[in-house]
Amino acid sequence: MNVTFEEALSSLEKVVETLETGDIPLAELVKKYEEGLMFLKICENQLKDAELKIQQISQDNTQTTFNGLE
Template identity: 45%
Template sequence: MSDTKAPVADLSFEQALGELETVVGALEKGTVPLEESIALYERGAALRAHCETKLKDAEAKVTQITEAPDGTVTGRDVDIA
């Protein structure tokens, strides 16, 4: 299963999270053979780490944004896209 998937580093947060949910679902069913379960677990661990990194990066960008007393949003050259 993991051999046909895109490299984790190339996935968006949403793609990685969706795949992680699929991996967790497959493992929870308990119907996957042992070797495939191990591969799924490894892929899931990589996906979780990737999602965590993406979230930390987003949090860092958000914390750079501040609201001025007049209600305008200011920041330090932050690209949120």
């Protein structure tokens, strides 16, 4: 599934709202819970990817700065 972080987060929030109402049959509740976990995993993976990119950029910038000072 190719969705942006914002789309996955929005979908996750909608699932949580649906689950919190408690007005859905058990089978639907289980299905929504499963959907929620899928969107949560997408968000977590995209956050991890962003964190790794930021760390890489920071390391590259630090190395450039130190190399410029030598």
